[in-house]
Amino acid sequence: MIIQKSSNPRISSFDPTSFSFGNTFIDHMIICEYNNGKWGDLQLVPYGPIGFTPAMMGVNYGQACFEGMKAYKDKDGKVFLFRPEKNAERINKSAKRLAIPEIPKEIFMEGLKTLVDIDRDWIPHGEGMSLYIRPLLFATEEALKARVSEKYLFAIVATPAKSYYAAPVSVKISDHYSRSANGGVGFAKAAGNYAASFYPTQLAIEEGYDQIIWTDDSTHEYFEESGTMNVFVRINDTIYTPKTSEKILDGVTRDSFLQLAKRRNLEVVVGDVKVSDVIAAQRNETLKEVWGVGTAVVTSIFEALGYNDEHLLLPKLSEEESFAAMLKKDLTDIQTNQAEDPFGWRVLVEEQVYDL
């Protein structure tokens, strides 16, 4: 591994009590180039621009995928990653579907740990605080041919993070737009999936909603995801969530919620979630909660569903009554080293793991 530390670090000007999420970047980044059929040297370098012409295939043909993950700092200053091997596996599932060469897990993990270790002072400590980490893979060959690229970049960049959403949100159940096709790339964290969701989301916002519950493109009768999150529904005391498929992301937070719910002996059904069943439950008052989960937001609780022209309110549960709030606390307590970790999910980031 090649380490080139910044000669002009910005950390001294970083105020962990006041920063902008998403565009405050830590001092370094990880890069590794793929060329001539193989991955080159893993490098830690100062965060900054790399030269690409507008013929770069990544922006022409969308051959690009990413991961989202976080590092947490506990009260003693120890730093932990959360189930990082899941992200290493998933970026390669995405890569395979997009015909991008897989990044070896060792390169992914070494780059990740080195970056987080060297820039550990950028990780804020406290309620909802973390370092949001973005590994990504994208095509860098400069060529105007709609074919698989011969050059790629693996990179990891990161930004300090606070809680994403504060208030409960209203979500519209999609009756026209969709985010994934049968035989498509919905299960992958493919760059193009996100761009495709923006315009329908803008329309939903104009209608007074915050985001969209995506439904299947053929019938709009089944829940798929919500915004950029997996979706959970609670009817009476049973939790329902769609099973993963080629259309639905295999979310790390989703999987963790399922395991935490089982540990609490909650009844969980993983399978088809029918729009009509959810609406019927709202009408007969057995629908207790609907929420989204994802790395960035952890949990987003919904206060209303838009269904055709109706605005259907959901119950306001207390922190004690809410399964969503309870499971979120179970999860974040493990992530932030405030609870035992019987699952072995936390991964300590050792100090000075790199050779200088």
Place this chain on the structure above:
Amino acid sequence: MIIQKSSNPRISSFDPTSFSFGNTFIDHMIICEYNNGKWGDLQLVPYGPIGFTPAMMGVNYGQACFEGMKAYKDKDGKVFLFRPEKNAERINKSAKRLAIPEIPKEIFMEGLKTLVDIDRDWIPHGEGMSLYIRPLLFATEEALKARVSEKYLFAIVATPAKSYYAAPVSVKISDHYSRSANGGVGFAKAAGNYAASFYPTQLAIEEGYDQIIWTDDSTHEYFEESGTMNVFVRINDTIYTPKTSEKILDGVTRDSFLQLAKRRNLEVVVGDVKVSDVIAAQRNETLKEVWGVGTAVVTSIFEALGYNDEHLLLPKLSEEESFAAMLKKDLTDIQTNQAEDPFGWRVLVEEQVYDL
């Protein structure tokens, strides 16, 4: 418009009889930045890299779309564009669906004509020769938030072009993978649509095919597109092509073929093209031709269809018998100023249209 000509042009080393399509770039490119809610100065600059970090939203969230078009040089050295206003309109349809700000048509056309004029010496003359031009729009803000970007780049880059495919190709009728969802972005030249097609195409190639005829994702009973082209079928002497929709690109070559077919009083049906009808026609020997059309390839003639596990051969028609070959010649004769242009499709690129 700001013109900054290359101080180190490469044109003297360009050999129009021997070059590599797609990665031989002309000396200049057009760029125009969008920021603070508006498009800035249109600029012609030397082709080359621009600095982006891996947090650039275009490669993270796929907010990117493009056009493909060509300039042709006639025997007298005059240079023509072909229906460029169609591309200016379509890039904005793509942009709208991807929540990218539209590029004003005047900026698009001025940039296009200036670039082609200044680099006209790069345009090869001769059978199948042209300059392939790539206008594109992509998100350039550096931020790790899955939301609409606030900064964009409009760019035009170009590469000299020869004929794309030489030989007839075999195509597999997709029975699992698909390129577009109902309520999705299939009609747009969205970057992500192309990446999503690569892996299924690789699998088809492993089965001995060259590309895929995409079918609807719900039933796989209807033709949509073929590879990156619109698809035409001829049964007896009637031409069929799918109607455009939110799943099917409104191709300029497709539209031109339809108008040329009508001029020749050929019977044309624009509507659903059922896989089962095409297969039945192949079996009863009324299926005469199946071909794809697009700017890059103009026409790609198919010699065989893969359907489930069958390899169904198509007739080998002579140039005189083939509607595809006839319409291709009609089109390229107009494009290259070898025939009258009753449609008003050719647009002359004047010399010295720019102010220095």
